[in-house]
Amino acid sequence: MSAGDPGPRVVVVGGGLAGLSAAVACADGGAAVTLLEGRPRLGGATWSFNRKGLAFDNGQHVHLRCCEAYRGFLLRLGTSHLAPFDGPLAIPVLRPASSGGGAPATAWIRRDDLPAPLHLGRSLLSYRHLSPLDRLRLPPAAFGLRNARLDDPRLDTLTFGEWLRSHGQSDRAIERLWDLITLPTTNLRAREVSLSLAAKVFRTGLLTDTSAADIAWSAVPLAELHVEPARRLLESLGAEIRLKARVTELVLAGRGAVRGVATEDGILEAEAVVLAVPHEAAAQLLPPPAVTAGRAADLRLLGTSPIVNVHIVFDRKVMEHRIAAAVDSPVQFVFDRTRAAGMDPADGQVVAISLSGADVEIGQRPEVLIDRQLEAFRTLFPLARRAEVVDAVVTREHDATFRGVPGTRSLRLGARTAIPNLALAGAWTDTGWPATMEGAVRSGRAAADVALASLGHTRTPDAEEVIA
Numbered sequence: 417m418s419a420g421d422p423g424p425r426v427v428v429v430g431g432g433l434a435g436l437s438a439a440v441a442c443a444d445g446g447a448a449v450t451l452l453e454g455r456p457r458l459g460g461a462t463w464s465f466n467r468k469g470l471a472f473d474n475g476q477h478v479h480l481r482c483c484e485a486y487r488g489f490l491l492r493l494g495t496s497h498l499a500p501f502d503g504p505l506a507i508p509v510l511r512p513a514s515s516g517g518g519a520p521a522t523a524w525i526r527r528d529d530l531p532a533p534l535h536l537g538r539s540l541l542s543y544r545h546l547s548p549l550d551r552l553r554l555p556p557a558a559f560g561l562r563n564a565r566l567d568d569p570r571l572d573t574l575t576f577g578e579w580l581r582s583h584g585q586s587d588r589a590i591e592r593l594w595d596l597i598t599l600p601t602t603n604l605r606a607r608e609v610s611l612s613l614a615a616k617v618f619r620t621g622l623l624t625d626t627s628a629a630d631i632a633w634s635a636v637p638l639a640e641l642h643v644e645p646a647r648r649l650l651e652s653l654g655a656e657i658r659l660k661a662r663v664t665e666l667v668l669a670g671r672g673a674v675r676g677v678a679t680e681d682g683i684l685e686a687e688a689v690v691l692a693v694p695h696e697a698a699a700q701l702l703p704p705p706a707v708t709a710g711r712a713a714d715l716r717l718l719g720t721s722p723i724v725n726v727h728i729v730f731d732r733k734v735m736e737h738r739i740a741a742a743v744d745s746p747v748q749f750v751f752d753r754t755r756a757a758g759m760d761p762a763d764g765q766v767v768a769i770s771l772s773g774a775d776v777e778i779g780q781r782p783e784v785l786i787d788r789q790l791e792a793f794r795t796l797f798p799l800a801r802r803a804e805v806v807d808a809v810v811t812r813e814h815d816a817t818f819r820g821v822p823g824t825r826s827l828r829l830g831a832r833t834a835i836p837n838l839a840l841a842g843a844w845t846d847t848g849w850p851a852t853m854e855g856a857v858r859s860g861r862a863a864a865d866v867a868l869a870s871l872g873h874t875r876t877p878d879a880e881e882v883i884a
């Protein structure tokens with residue numbers, strides 16, 4: 417490629433994290449990128465909005481230290497300092513007092529510095545929400561999971577709950593401990609999620625590396641953390657971004673290559689295409705030869721699982737912790753979002769209550785959800801009982817993630833298709849990870865590798881890949 421040569425055109429369809437990371441990787445690899453996003457904004461499942469002078473996200477997003485691709489993306493954007501780690505893993509788990517007005521009981525999920533999985537041993541053996549017998553039964557199950565072979569297809573034939581029960585875990589242990597990790601990471605409860613997906617989470621996050629589960633989340637709205645910085649970076653790399661540009665069709669050149677995409681404005685020619693849309697949109701757009709026989713239609717079987725967030729603005733500080741979880745309560749996880757929302761802590765506190773696997777809550781009216789969550793929150797955080805609610809708002813994502821039940825692993829397609837210059841990305845693709853920001857960025861990189869290779873280019877490795 418000579419100086420001034422814009423490089424081969426790659427069209428990236430979809431402006432979520434998968435599309436943004438694919439677009440950056442393709443631009444870094446020397447392609448002339450056009451990113452087409454159907455909505456009037458970038459960010460996909462990660463978006464922010466303003467209300468009454470404060471900033472909110474569509475839902476609390478966290479990531480772990482093991483999310484190396486997402487961290488690498490933030491490094492590339494120059495914003496990793498805006499999502500600091502909250503120290504070594506330490507989450508207070510609150511259980512309401514049995515008599516309504518009493519103080520809640522607190523147990524901790526925390527790690528120490530011992531090698532994994534011993535780093536969790538002390539915390540689990542003193543986890544007071546379980547009986548001593550239930551606690552003693554935790555380590556054998558943890559070791560069983562640690563030894564599970566993630567590439568064994570049999571892991572995708574049963575639920576994590578079935579496996580836990582067959583490994584001595586009581587219903588109480590599943591609800592009060594295992595689900596605390598399964599729900600926010602896979603967006604399903606243990607009784608539903610595939611053992612395959614849960615084993616990946618526990619193996620990668622909790623059982624193989626001491627610091628892998630240290631938690632980080634954005635100190636600013638997600639739009640400032642990765643959406644706007646990605647837009648700016650792409651534009652500085654010469655990429656073109658078109659919003660409200662819904663792709664209606666992939667245009668093929670004969671059977672073996674894609675020639676471009678069709679939008680309402682006409683056909684856009686491309687030398688390679690990255691399709692980074694949710695699985696249901698991909699099922700509609702993928703031409704049959706692009707996938708192995710019949711698989712495109714199967715994509716819809718991946719289903720979806722909802723997430724609901726209840727954001728409450730109090731007139732004073734009501735919660736000491738930056739993050740807390742709850743058991744035996746409608747509340748699941750709570751985050752202090754005061755500074756991220758743009759509020760001075762002296763003026764009050766903004767909390768986000770995050771509800772994963774929210775099949776029931778997704779259909780409830782906002783005022784019902786707010787009342788129920790507020791009442792439960794007040795039993796857990798006594799200071800909130802006397803505080804005024806200044807504002808409360810509910811965000812609902814019906815299709816937050818695919819539904820990773822048994823049998824879904826084989827439905828997830830890889831980045832490579834039968835058409836060499838057409839690549840797939842998206843958190844739903846076959847990354848091995850649950851539908852997460854990490855999975856989305858990994859998929860974007862993998863798709864960029866495929867698209868660039870079809871043009872004879874290679875991707876520039878991210879900083880953390882070079883270090884590794």
Ligand SMILES: Cc1cc2nc3c(=O)[nH]c(=O)nc-3n(C[C@H](O)[C@H](O)[C@H](O)COP(=O)(O)OP(=O)(O)OC[C@H]3O[C@@H](n4cnc5c(N)ncnc54)[C@H](O)[C@@H]3O)c2cc1C
Pocket residue numbers: 429430431432433434435452453454455458459460461462474475476477478479661662663664692693694697723724813815816817841842843844851852853854856
């Ligand atoms: C409320 C909520 C909380 C979450 N919490 C976490 C968390 O704590 N940690 C974590 O790691 N992950 C979390 N996730 C999951 C994470 O946000 C997603 O897995 C990830 O952002 C998905 O990125 P994606 O690019 O694959 O898909 P998307 O973000 O869905 O992007 C796809 C894009 O394609 C566009 N599109 C669709 N069809 C077309 C078309 N025909 N033409 C053009 N554009 C099209 C869409 O408009 C969309 O912008 C959460 C998700 C939600 C909703």
